[in-house]
Amino acid sequence: MSSYSVLAKYYDRLMGDFDYGAYVEFIKDKLSGEGADIACGSGEITVRLAKAGCRMTGIDLSEEMLNVARDKARREGLDVKWVRQDIVQLELAHKVDFITAVCDGFNYVPQNRLGAVLDRIRANLKEGGTLVFDVSSEYKLRNILADNLFCEDYDDVTYIWQNTLKRDCVDMDVDFFEKTQSGLYRRVEETHRQYIHTQEKIESILKDKWTWQVYDGEKFGKVSQKSKRLLFICKSL
Ligand SMILES: C[S@@+](CC[C@H](N)C(=O)[O-])C[C@H]1O[C@@H](n2cnc3c(N)ncnc32)[C@H](O)[C@@H]1O
Structure with missing residues (x-):
């Protein structure tokens, strides 16, 4: 099964x-203003930013994740636009003030496509627009x-x-054992592949097109060799 087709139900x-x-x-x-949350998944960030007053579009490849996000926004009475799209070919209806890609979205993009994704993001941002993204770090992927x-049970x-x-x-193989009404368990499998993006490589792609600051994405302070998440806050040049 493709990534997130089963996990969507349990993701939150x-x-x-x-x-x-x-x-x-x-x-x-x-x-501030209008933003797009790309690889938005179940929409936690999209919805929180909409609640904070931003006009939001949520974009994801997985229809199952978008359905969870759509229900969440509806329950909160929020007007969020949801679009199924591959971020490698990102094309928004019009340019926005900011774009976010939170919690590993870019780890699903192969190394040789990351530059193209960042170019698509720039093309869809207003001049001087802001990009916030994070990746699970090389340290976390290789060592943890x-x-x-x-x-989990x-x-x-x-x-x-x-x-x-x-x-x-x-490569991540996930087996779900779902309890059915009869009490028997149904086994469903899905696979994920997360790519390792080093801080150096990311910075070499950002160079000349963006200014940026990088933080530890869990402690929101300085990055260390053992940071598990690298959070980049970038401005388009
Ligand atoms: C770990 S989840 C993160 C979800 C959400 N941003 C969050 O903060 O919880 C990664 C998401 O990236 C989406 N994704 C992966 N590759 C994608 C692509 N090429 N285009 C759009 N979405 C993608 C997946 O469908 C999944 O919903």
């Missing part, structure tokens, strides 16, 4: 330890996620997540 539950509140607190005073196994579903480190990416 599994992200319980990701502090979206702290993240939005850190970025929100850098953003690589060749490791994670599992809930009443309705159990999942086993097995990672295999390749040269420049981590």
Whole structure:
């Protein structure tokens, strides 16, 4: 199964330890006006920024994730536009003031396409527009996620997540065991591939087209060798 077709149903539950509140607190005073949240997933950031007063569009490849996001915005009575699109070919209806790509969106983009994605983002931003994105760091992918196994056991579903480190990416095989009405479990599998983007490589792509600052994306302070998330706040030149 393709990435997120099953996970969408459980994504918010599994992200319980990701502090979206702290993240939005850190970025929100850098953003205003109209924005697009790309690789928006279940829309946590999109919806929070809409609540903070921004006009938002959420973009994602997965229809299942967009459905979760759409329901969330509807429940909150928010007017957010949702679009299914591949960020490699990003094309917004008009230019926006800012674009966000939070929690690993760029880890799903192969190294040789990251430059193209950043160019598409620039083309869709107003002059001097802001881009906020993060990646799971090389340290996290190589030392924490690589060749490791994670599992969670809930009443309705159990999942086993097995990672295999390749040269420049981590392949993730996720098995879900979903409890059915009969009490038996149905097994569904999906795969993910997250690419390793080093800070140096990202900065070499940003050079000459953007100005930027980089932070530890969990502590919102200085980056260290053991930072698990690198958060870039960029201005288009
Ligand atoms: C880890 S989730 C992050 C979701 C959300 N931004 C958040 O903060 O929770 C990564 C998302 O990237 C989306 N994605 C991956 N590759 C994509 C692509 N090429 N174009 C658009 N979305 C993509 C996936 O469908 C998934 O929803």
